[in-house]
Amino acid sequence: MSRPLTAEEAGAIAAAAGLALKAEDAARLARAISPGLAAFAPIAGTLPLDLEPATFLKVQRPAEPVPDQEDPQ
Amino acid sequence: MSLSLRPSAAAPSDPALLTLAQAGLAIREGVLSAREAAEACLARIARLQPRLNAFIAIEPEAALAAADAADAALAAGEVRGLLHGVPLAHKDMFYEAGRISTCGSKICGETVATTSSTALARIKAAGTVRLGSLHMVEFAYGPTGHNVHFGPARNPWNPEHVTGGSSSGSGAAVAARLTYAALGSDTGGSIRMPAHFCGVSGLKTTVGLVSRFGAMPLSFSLDTIGPLARTIEDCAILLQLMAGADPLDPTTSAAPVPDYLAAAEGDLKGVVIGIPDAFYVDDLDAEVARVLDETIATLKRAGARIVTVALPDQSQLSGASQIVLNCEASAFHKSWLLSRPQDYGAQVKARLENGFGIPAVSYLEALRWRGPALAAHLEAVAGVDAVLAPTAPMPAPTIAETDVGGSPDAEAMIQRITRFTRPVNYLGLPTASLPCGFTRAGLPVGLQLIGRPFAEATLVRIGAAFQRETDFHEQMPEEP
Numbered sequence: 001m002s003r004p005l006t007a008e009e010a011g012a013i014a015a016a017a018g019l020a021l022k023a024e025d026a027a028r029l030a031r032a033i034s035p036g037l038a039a040f041a042p043i044a045g046t047l048p049l050d051l052e053p054a055t056f057l058k059v060q061r062p063a064e065p066v067p068d069q070e071d072p073q
Numbered sequence: 074m075s076l077s078l079r080p081s082a083a084a085p086s087d088p089a090l091l092t093l094a095q096a097g098l099a100i101r102e103g104v105l106s107a108r109e110a111a112e113a114c115l116a117r118i119a120r121l122q123p124r125l126n127a128f129i130a131i132e133p134e135a136a137l138a139a140a141d142a143a144d145a146a147l148a149a150g151e152v153r154g155l156l157h158g159v160p161l162a163h164k165d166m167f168y169e170a171g172r173i174s175t176c177g178s179k180i181c182g183e184t185v186a187t188t189s190s191t192a193l194a195r196i197k198a199a200g201t202v203r204l205g206s207l208h209m210v211e212f213a214y215g216p217t218g219h220n221v222h223f224g225p226a227r228n229p230w231n232p233e234h235v236t237g238g239s240s241s242g243s244g245a246a247v248a249a250r251l252t253y254a255a256l257g258s259d260t261g262g263s264i265r266m267p268a269h270f271c272g273v274s275g276l277k278t279t280v281g282l283v284s285r286f287g288a289m290p291l292s293f294s295l296d297t298i299g300p301l302a303r304t305i306e307d308c309a310i311l312l313q314l315m316a317g318a319d320p321l322d323p324t325t326s327a328a329p330v331p332d333y334l335a336a337a338e339g340d341l342k343g344v345v346i347g348i349p350d351a352f353y354v355d356d357l358d359a360e361v362a363r364v365l366d367e368t369i370a371t372l373k374r375a376g377a378r379i380v381t382v383a384l385p386d387q388s389q390l391s392g393a394s395q396i397v398l399n400c401e402a403s404a405f406h407k408s409w410l411l412s413r414p415q416d417y418g419a420q421v422k423a424r425l426e427n428g429f430g431i432p433a434v435s436y437l438e439a440l441r442w443r444g445p446a447l448a449a450h451l452e453a454v455a456g457v458d459a460v461l462a463p464t465a466p467m468p469a470p471t472i473a474e475t476d477v478g479g480s481p482d483a484e485a486m487i488q489r490i491t492r493f494t495r496p497v498n499y500l501g502l503p504t505a506s507l508p509c510g511f512t513r514a515g516l517p518v519g520l521q522l523i524g525r526p527f528a529e530a531t532l533v534r535i536g537a538a539f540q541r542e543t544d545f546h547e548q549m550p551e552e553p
Contacts, residue, residue: 002396002435010430018411019429028423029430032484033399037435039392044438047445053437055444059451060281060501060526064328 002044004034089113090549093159093253093307100158103147107140107158111202114160118204118251124553125227127236127245129165129175131205136160139202154199155310163256164240165206166213166289167193176289177209177239179222179416180409190287191322192256192298192315199314204252207242211421213258213291214402215239216266216490217475221418225472228271229550230516234469237266243301244271248517248550254302254311260291261398262464262494264299265506265521269464272508272517274536274546275301276308279527280501281326283312284319292401293324294440295394295498304546305505305536309333312529331530339534341375344458346522346535347382353462353493361463364510364518368461368539375542377535382457385449387496393439393446394499395488400436403428419479427484447500451525458531460523463493464506468516497523505532508545517545 005013010033011026021029085091088110091099099105115133122128143158166176168186175182197203208226210218218226218241226241228234229249236245240257244267247255257264259277268275278299285296300311310333317330348354348369357365373379403410406425414422454460466489475490477483497504503526506519524532540546 002432002438005430013432014426014429017429018407019426021426021429025423025426026430028479028481029427031481032423032427033395033430035485035488036392036395036399037431039388040396040435040439041392042386043389043393043442044435047438047441051441051445053440053443055441056447056501057281057444059444059447060279061326061328064326 002037002041004038005030087113089117089250091253092303093156093310094304096253097156097159097310100147101152107143107147107160107202108137110158111136111140111160111204114204114251117249121229121249121251121552124232125229125245125249126224127208127226127242127249127251128162129177129206129208129223129242132203136202136204143200143202152200155314156196157200158202159200159253160202160204161196161254162204162207162246162252163193164209164243164258166209166258167256168287169193174206174289177211177213177220177223180413188287191284191319192288195314196256196311207246207255209241210239211418212406213239213260213263213289214421214424216262216487218267219420219472219476227472228469230272230469231514233471233473234516235270235472235475237270237469239263240267240301244268244273247271247273247301247303250549254300254307256311257299257301258288258291259297259299259498260295261394261498262491264301265464265494265504265519266491268301268506269519270469270517272519272545272548273301273303274305274308274508275299275506276305276312276529276532277497277504278312278316278529279503281324282503282527282529283315284322284325286319286321290405292398294397294401304540305507305533306334306337308505309337309533326527328527333530333533336530336533337537339538341372341377341535341538344377344535345380345456346372346377347380347454347457347460349384349460349462350381352384352387356466357463358467360468360512361466361518365463365520368509368520371542372461372539375538380457382454382460384453384460385446390446390496390499391492393442394495396431396435396439397499399424399428400431401428420477420483423479423483443499447526450500454525458524459535462521462523464519464521465490465493468512468518493521497521502526503529503532505536507536507539508548509543510545511548
């Protein structure tokens with residue numbers, strides 16, 4: 001999910017993460033994070049299965065040697 | 074590695090007005106004592122601190138004692154390093170064992186560090202003298218320079234205006250010649266913003282080039298450490314000292330560190346600079362647009378080839394950057410946010426709450442996209458040495474107009490100011506912000522040169538060549 005959130009949705013997610021918010025704070029939070037979520041929405045849900053965060057390092061440092069891997073035998 | 078005084082540089086009557094390179098050489102060659110350098114900086118600090126609020130702590134007795142020790146060592150034939158006896162101050166977030174780093178906060182104000190920052194330790198090993206610690210935005214989480222615990226830092230060019238943040242004291246102190254250079258950190262623009270607003274040079278480094286061990290964290294994916302100084306050559310000196318693998322920070326690159334100081338001798342022949350065709354040229358303040366045009370013309374005259382580049386959608390990068398920053402900052406602060414919420418300033422507390430509302434899957438998608446996003450950027454800038462863009466759409470706003478605390482409009486204001494810096498953090502790219510002009514009201518305007526991963530040497534080359542063609546970096550705010 002990456003789309004603008006309602007105050008109720010944002011408040012519920014925050015509460016599940018351990019932060020209980022008043023309604024007006026949940027509304028402020030939803031207003032603050034929704035532009036970022038909306039901007040990222042075209043990407044969200046489109047990424048291939050075998051893509052993991054470490055791909056960033058492979059793109060950033062293509063010339064660096066990969067650490068030796070132990071022989072599984 | 075060699076340092077030289079530029080033949081054109083007339084020795085100023087006030088030693089504090091030397092560049093970092095000049096001060097280091099003058100002390101090593103015995104032309105200037107470390108005590109004279111420290112006294113010159115301390116005299117300016119005493120005069121200007123009440124106006125600028127650039128320091129959190131000033132340590133004159135300790136600084137002079139350390140300077141005397143440096144002079145004694147030099148007299149005995151011991152040169153500790155490239156910056157022997159040079160007085161410096163840094164953003165108050167680099168831990169030194171046995172000392173308090175406030176991180177601009179009330180919460181850390183009584184915590185004595187048990188470890189030392191690798192970046193800071195490497196600079197200290199070159200012989201520097203500590204002047205004190207510099208102002209910063211609380212926990213480095215804000216782009217303006219406001220701080221409810223220490224008051225706002227003030228812009229040396231006009232104290233009614235912000236310095237930019239979060240390395241607010243670093244920008245103000247370097248611009249006002251209170252320190253020869255300063256360390257900062259950049260997670261969403263925190264080196265480039267004060268460099269732009271205060272008219273100094275700043276170098277945001279590639280993620281993984283400089284160890285973050287012992288530096289206050291904000292976002293483990295996006296945090297970078299870098300220098301602010303009067304010239305890009307001075308930035309290169311600090312980078313040369315700091316860069317390179319650190320076993321205490323396993324995210325650092327193991328690649329050999331280039332000679333950044335040699336790069337500062339290069340010219341612009343054969344250099345290709347890309348100008349974005351969108352986003353970074355949209356909705357610009359008219360004076361920022363003028364400075365951009367003038368800078369392009371200067372670079373052309375100096376031999377650079379200017380081309381237009383079509384970058385991938387920067388709004389998507391910016392959105393991903395915001396998601397990652399919000400979530401990681403909230404995770405770092407969860408314990409204190411729940412146990413000591415009253416000890417945060419309203420704006421920082423509100424921003425730290427933001428990450429709690431973002432779904433975990435959105436955060437992980439934003440992390441997973443980073444590799445393909447960087448690959449798409451590198452494909453778009455193939456054949457281009459650096460991309461030139463404004464650091465911010467506007468010159469420094471006033472302290473009053475940006476004093477919005479934790480209001481519902483605060484985040485929109487912050488996002489507006491950092492619009493041009495956030496995409497770079499997501500991609501982890503190196504970027505230099507250089508002083509490129511002034512508004513009619515006398516406020517500095519900086520432009521950013523965005524490089525390829527680990528290509529800081531190219532940015533130093535271009536920046537140094539540009540600074541040989543211009544004198545914006547030599548301009549100094551008038552004292553009242």
